[in-house]
Amino acid sequence: MKKAIGLLLFPGFQIVDLAAVTVFEVANAMPGGPYYELSMLSEHGGPVASSAGVTVATLPFGAPGFDTVMVAGSMEAIRSTPGFIAFLREASQASRRTASICTGAFFLGEAGLLEGRRVTTHWAQARELQRLHPKAKVDEDRIFIQHDHVWSSAGMTACIDLALALVEADYGAELARAVARKMVVYHRRTGGQSQFSALLELEPKSDRIQTALTYAKRHLRKALSVDELAEAANLSRRQFSRAFRLETGQSPAKAVETLRVEAARNMIEEGNHAIDVVAREVGFDDPERMRRAFIRAYGVPPQAVKRAARAAA
Incomplete structure (x- = not known):
């Protein structure tokens, strides 16, 4: 019916x-x-x-x-x-x-x-x-x-x-x-996902820098050196670093951290993953490094985000 x-x-x-x-x-x-x-x-x-x-x-x-x-x-x-x-x-x-x-x-x-x-x-x-x-x-x-x-x-x-x-x-x-x-759309975003996107906030102007950021987002578990990102953009290291900062206002390392923090927050809010598992999955070396990145980005540690997600659920 x-x-x-x-x-x-x-x-x-x-x-x-x-x-x-x-x-x-x-x-x-x-x-x-x-x-x-x-x-x-x-x-x-x-x-x-x-x-x-x-x-x-x-x-x-x-x-x-x-x-x-x-x-x-x-x-x-x-x-x-x-x-x-x-x-x-x-x-x-x-x-x-x-x-x-x-x-x-x-x-x-x-x-x-x-x-x-x-x-x-x-x-x-x-x-x-x-x-x-x-x-x-x-x-x-x-x-x-x-x-x-x-x-x-x-x-x-x-x-x-x-x-x-x-x-x-x-x-x-x-x-x-x-x-x-x-409909040629990504399978629906989860309800808990943020309205804001790190890729949108960075606003790269060229396809090459966009390609590098997309590559980074898909390979967050890797170390993602500047050389690797430059290769993804098909630019020399020097050209890439200069163009990246000019277009996004950030260094490649800072942008990758932003992508990792966003991915970690989504994992924490959408599932019951342990903090150390989340840190490993999004490419942070250890939970402490992720904790410091969360405080820089959101003003609170990942445990606070996890508690808030549980309360909301």
């Missing part, structure tokens, strides 16, 4: 959020499908314009009969109408689960769905969401979060990770992986 999904849209919604619909569309084309019945809804029905000016045909709100009701987000957090919030509240009560994309979490807050729950949104709007809804626990550094029947995601492309997680929860990891492959 197909699961009905209703996506609630409003004038000015962010069109990239429709990528979540594509996840369900692709799932429907997989063997054994279709798995989902999709509906685009708005308060009054008819064409609804996104913030980019592209319009989407919608059905008007009616009797809520969905397995999952989802709320799109917008470039900036906006307040909704009483009719929109009333329907969201009613639909959430009648549905198995409720999900928000990006700033759609603000609508969940208006509907009273966030009190006592963990939630995430786009990192740039997280503190405002917490201010407006102090009884919620807003985690600004997560890709998506599930708390009870309420799911929420970070901004922009995080809606794909959220939708893949919903598919996995419904029909298993194999189908979710098949959908990810079909």
Whole structure:
């Protein structure tokens, strides 16, 4: 039996959020499908314009009969109408689960769905969401979060990770992986993964430096000397060191440490690995060296990150 999904849209919604619909569309084309019945809804029905000016045909709100009701987000957090919030509240009560994309979490807050729950949104709007809804626990550094029947995601492309997680929860990891492959995306990032990426923060300007960083990220267990990274970039050691610092503002050694710390934090938050095992897997010589790197990066040792992850779980 197909699961009905209703996506609630409003004038000015962010069109990239429709990528979540594509996840369900692709799932429907997989063997054994279709798995989902999709509906685009708005308060009054008819064409609804996104913030980019592209319009989407919608059905008007009616009797809520969905397995999952989802709320799109917008470039900036906006307040909704009483009719929109009333329907969201009613639909959430009648549905198995409720999900928000990006700033759609603000609508969940208006509907009273966030009190006592963990939630995430786009990192740039997280503190405002917490201010407006102090009884919620807003985690600004997560890709998506599930708390009870309420799911929420970070901004922009995080809606794909959220939708893949919903598919996995419904029909298993194999189908979710098949959908990810079909969409040519990395199999969904885990919910606990940071919204921020060390590779994005370094912002290399050239393909050669990007290639070296990608090589480093894939081979963190190795020593990763400057000569090895220069070879990956197809540059001389001198050319590589000069170009690397010019493009990233860091030395190669510092950048590799940043990648290792990020990988270690993900391992600690996503699993029950011993600290010394994590240190070995991401290329630190010993746990003490990793501890010092964590304090430089986050101001706390890895044990504190592990305790926080356990408390959140």
